[in-house]
Amino acid sequence: MAHSVTAPPDSRETGGGSPSMAPRLLRGALDAFLRRREASVLLVAVGVMLYFQASTPIFLTEGNLRNIAQATGPTAIVAAGIVLLLVSGEIDVSLGIVAAASPFLMHFAIDWYSIPAIPAIILALLVSAAIGFVNGFISIVLKVPSFVTTLGMFYLLFGALLLLSNAYPVPIPEPTKGTIQKWLGAGDWASITWCLIIIAIFHVVLTRTRWGLHTVAVGGNLLGAAEAGIRVNRIKIGNFMVASALSGFAGILEAFRINSIDPNIGGGTRITFTAIAAAVIGGTALAGGSGTIIGALIGMLVLAELTNGFNLLGVNANTIFLVQGTAIVVSMIANQYLSRLRRAGRTR
Numbered sequence: 001m002a003h004s005v006t007a008p009p010d011s012r013e014t015g016g017g018s019p020s021m022a023p024r025l026l027r028g029a030l031d032a033f034l035r036r037r038e039a040s041v042l043l044v045a046v047g048v049m050l051y052f053q054a055s056t057p058i059f060l061t062e063g064n065l066r067n068i069a070q071a072t073g074p075t076a077i078v079a080a081g082i083v084l085l086l087v088s089g090e091i092d093v094s095l096g097i098v099a100a101a102s103p104f105l106m107h108f109a110i111d112w113y114s115i116p117a118i119p120a121i122i123l124a125l126l127v128s129a130a131i132g133f134v135n136g137f138i139s140i141v142l143k144v145p146s147f148v149t150t151l152g153m154f155y156l157l158f159g160a161l162l163l164l165s166n167a168y169p170v171p172i173p174e175p176t177k178g179t180i181q182k183w184l185g186a187g188d189w190a191s192i193t194w195c196l197i198i199i200a201i202f203h204v205v206l207t208r209t210r211w212g213l214h215t216v217a218v219g220g221n222l223l224g225a226a227e228a229g230i231r232v233n234r235i236k237i238g239n240f241m242v243a244s245a246l247s248g249f250a251g252i253l254e255a256f257r258i259n260s261i262d263p264n265i266g267g268g269t270r271i272t273f274t275a276i277a278a279a280v281i282g283g284t285a286l287a288g289g290s291g292t293i294i295g296a297l298i299g300m301l302v303l304a305e306l307t308n309g310f311n312l313l314g315v316n317a318n319t320i321f322l323v324q325g326t327a328i329v330v331s332m333i334a335n336q337y338l339s340r341l342r343r344a345g346r347t348r
Helices: 020-032 039-055 062-085 093-110 117-141 146-165 179-186 190-208 208-222 222-227 232-258 268-280 294-314 320-345
Strands: none
Touching: 039 093, 039 294, 062 093, 062 190, 062 208, 062 232, 062 268, 062 294, 093 146, 093 190, 093 232, 093 268, 093 294, 117 146, 179 190, 179 232, 179 294, 190 208, 190 232, 190 294, 208 222, 222 232, 268 294, 268 320, 294 320
């Protein structure tokens, strides 16, 4: 009787011993990574880190990493609010002065009206959110372009702040010194810890909640979102309020860190435009409808690395602005290219 011969299993069918499986998996993982909005800026952040570490061995020491973290944290918090606004199709250029005004509000509440420290901080954040509401109401309900509205608010707040402070810094209120100051900015890693918590929360908000979905819809197609029943005005005004409150909190963190309340903190517009640069470098579209909170954090990390690294190398500080401008342009080109890649991948 003839015996049937069973052929050995083809490794291409089982996949267990296929030598081509690993390269395919690697290519698939790389393709998935490059299609993420944060991919290009993350590669830049790693490249910049390696360059400066090779140029100066103290770049990755604990003390210098702390400096980078302190430079990244507060502005990345502002950038998170910027992302929400840009994704919803709006912008706020008054956030830097809100960051300067918030610690003064805390100071006035404590030193002028004897309000306890924690309620005074909460009050400062509520007033910051109220400033955002005013910006949102004028921009959305009264139909004034948000750039014009917030530019006017910037000058209004800056003038009021200079008049009330006589353009001089004031010391941190005594009731906040000690534990409160340490936990809200003065501790070595306090600012970046708060930053990571806030970035994580608002990443989830933007990507996993109805508010985030509606924010993307409003920025991507305003008319379509309104016809779908989304309360467009509430989403936009709410994002103005969130961005202002986050900026107020970032200002308090920075005031506690430097142990002084300065009306010129951040150079007025510097915090705002650095945060916008971080958001754009991180992959947020200026036209609205798409953006990433984590990308904004990495974008701010790149800017902080560049500033810190060039300072260590003794490069003229004015060169940083040239580098930042170049970084923004290059990142926009890279983001446009990766956007086309993502669209091409979806149509396959």
